[in-house]
Amino acid sequence: MHDIKMIRENPAAFDAAMARRGLSGISDAVLAIDTARRGAIADAESQQASSNAEAKAISVAFRSGNVEEAETLKVSAQRNKQNILGRKNLAKAKDAELHDMLMSLPNLIADDVPDGADEDDNVQIHTWGNPQKFDFDAKEHFEIAAVQGGMDFEVAAKLSGSRFVVMSGAVARVHRALAQFMLDTHIDKHDLRETNVPVLVREEMMYGTGQLPKFGEDSYKTTDGWWLIPTAEVPLTNIVNGEVLDAATLPRRYVAHTLCFRSEAGSAGRDTSGMLRQHQFEKVEMVSVCHPDVSGDEHNRMTKCAEAILEALNLAYRTVILCTGDLGAGMRKTHDIEVWLPGQNAYREISSISVAGDFQARRMNARFKPAGGGKPEFVHTLNGSGLAVGRCLIAVLENGQDADGSVTLPDVLHPYLGGKTTITSDGHLA
16 A cells, blocks of 8 residues: 555656556546545535534524524524535545555555566576486476375365365375475574464455455455465464554564465466466465565565575575566565476476565554654565475475486485485385
């Protein structure tokens, strides 16, 4: 959400920022509603002052015995009262219209985000490791012999439909081990606070982080009004919804492992094979709530936290900064981390680390008390995957595959698997 005062004072700057989103003339539309709202409020206040004066005049007339004049003034006062009510109602309607418009507009883009049309214009800023090459034809995760018995899409389709999977045996255990390893690393090494949150949230929480009103089709709503979270960003960020925080408690760094649910609207025909794009999946999500002065440093820190997981797993990756045309509507800047998948012979996204600035904080009314005193200010919020567990499983399986159909597992997972190091070609841990 945007600051209407800033738009009033800097309409040209606001329009220039919105132009990077492909939107034009936005300030005119916003300020037209704002002018009508402010005019209605001013009219109501002016007429209220006139009404107060009439009330005094009616009282004086009655005390003076001038009943006819008093009755005439009463008729005028009643008419004025109706006018005041009409102006107040108009102001209320315009206020709601302005709120809805400001809620629907995308975030301002950070100055250092590159211009571009789509993902082809994203800019690589970091790489680590060498893409895995084999002396045999690399298979995709669902084709590997070690995996086939533990990843069942037909049973999942019977249970729930397409874009679901049933995992079992060694595959399910490695998936669980990955989530545990991620949590332990973020808690013990990255100083994040483990947090267990609901996966059903109130509608206002989805508004708070920007999933609503524009992107409701991407998520699932229950018949009694709850929403299934598309990511733990929603409950984690909304922990500070409506709060005024002590500056000394910032930054607040959270991490949670949850189920996530997405309708994948608009992705028909994309990544239909395997478990790369699912309606239900698991993520380890990081959220930071911080002072505005340090949100840039916090963004880089969170990116390193996510990259550290891939490095520990010895998985090659690259980090890109998203261009204007690929940037999410609610974010000022995003780093995408893409892991190497030998089966696809490509890098694929495994984490997005984003800074929202005060965009979400304004929607949630989340503020902090400055250390030196003064009026509360809006916090900055950031979020990112640390990592998507299913996609990380895919990367581990594809990068660890051997010619005989077995999978060699990363060293850091061995303690989580009872010392086992391999999934054999017949699907057992050994």
